[in-house]
Amino acid sequence: MPPTTVNPDDLLPAPAPTPDTPEAPAVPQRCGLIAIVGQPNVGKSTLMNALVGQKISITSKKAQTTRHRITGVRTVDEAQFVFVDTPGFQMKHATALNRTLNRTVQSTLGDVDIVLFLVEAGRFSPADAKVLALMPAHKPVVLIANKLDNIHRRADLLPWLQQMQQRHAFAEFVPMSATKRADVDRLFGILKPYLPEQEWFYEEDALTDRSEKFLTSEIIREKLFRLTGDELPYTSTVVIDKWEEEEGGLRRRISASIVVERDAHKGMIIGAGGERLKRIGSDARVELERLMECRVFLELWVKVRSGWAATEEHLRSYGYE
Numbered sequence: 001m002p003p004t005t006v007n008p009d010d011l012l013p014a015p016a017p018t019p020d021t022p023e024a025p026a027v028p029q030r031c032g033l034i035a036i037v038g039q040p041n042v043g044k045s046t047l048m049n050a051l052v053g054q055k056i057s058i059t060s061k062k063a064q065t066t067r068h069r070i071t072g073v074r075t076v077d078e079a080q081f082v083f084v085d086t087p088g089f090q091m092k093h094a095t096a097l098n099r100t101l102n103r104t105v106q107s108t109l110g111d112v113d114i115v116l117f118l119v120e121a122g123r124f125s126p127a128d129a130k131v132l133a134l135m136p137a138h139k140p141v142v143l144i145a146n147k148l149d150n151i152h153r154r155a156d157l158l159p160w161l162q163q164m165q166q167r168h169a170f171a172e173f174v175p176m177s178a179t180k181r182a183d184v185d186r187l188f189g190i191l192k193p194y195l196p197e198q199e200w201f202y203e204e205d206a207l208t209d210r211s212e213k214f215l216t217s218e219i220i221r222e223k224l225f226r227l228t229g230d231e232l233p234y235t236s237t238v239v240i241d242k243w244e245e246e247e248g249g250l251r252r253r254i255s256a257s258i259v260v261e262r263d264a265h266k267g268m269i270i271g272a273g274g275e276r277l278k279r280i281g282s283d284a285r286v287e288l289e290r291l292m293e294c295r296v297f298l299e300l301w302v303k304v305r306s307g308w309a310a311t312e313e314h315l316r317s318y319g320y321e
């Protein structure tokens, strides 16, 4: 056995840490804006809910001012993912609404750090191509091939992925199911390197800073489209006319108008004997009460504003800028 040597330094007590003692380098914070885009029904809302968690808690905006509507914030380890809203876009008719929305989409996408472009795995329709055409050239665009669970043989997806590679210089290809927790968790890891190193915009537990009023109109809109199916054109919108808090915030009295373009659409929403409108109102109320944790009195009106989608002036008055 070799003789044991004693290093005199080992006998000395460890030096007390001083402010100059180098420590393990702290992992820098990352934070960035992410947009989720795709044609209707590809799973954007499902993915969004899975990414930020089911319950949307309404917290007020903290430090950062941004011209985007923030739909949710999620912090995972050192990285904060800030999701922004991109208004839907109507491809069928070339009205002012479409042009305005497309411009809004493009200006939103020009500002974000990552764009998630959702399609259904194995599919690429002309409508998907129109959405893809709006993608900014110099931003990482991540292809999310959603609803992977509908593909029974993974090998079938390979030629499709190769085709998608030709269509755009995607930063990443992520076949996944927004409905699978493990896939969603994996997505955070894939996106993290694309977030710039900078301080977080929000407190760690902030989920969203969308205003309650905006959420209310979105919830009514969601019920409206759910209960009218495909019958109603996308150009219908919801405007909050009255918003009052009563009993020290324990009760909200809300009055909202659903604005449509034609009398026929109005009839469609109201339904026989007013049944459909009643259902839209009661479904929305139940969800609002759960979300805001208070009682809600909701009054809904249907108004016809013929041709409102045709002028950009009107759009501005409805908040599409």
Ligand SMILES: Nc1nc2c(ncn2[C@@H]2O[C@H](COP(=O)(O)OP(=O)(O)OP(=O)(O)O)[C@@H](O)[C@H]2O)c(=O)[nH]1
Binding pocket: 038, 039, 040, 041, 042, 043, 044, 045, 046, 047, 088, 146, 147, 148, 149, 150, 176, 177, 178, 179, 180
């Ligand atoms: N099988 C399967 N279905 C999914 C998945 N993700 C979403 N869906 C379903 O697809 C349908 C559309 O999902 P949404 O999240 O509403 O789609 P969207 O893109 O937000 O739709 P719009 O609001 O119309 O733009 C719903 O029935 C979802 O349950 C998935 O990973 N697998």
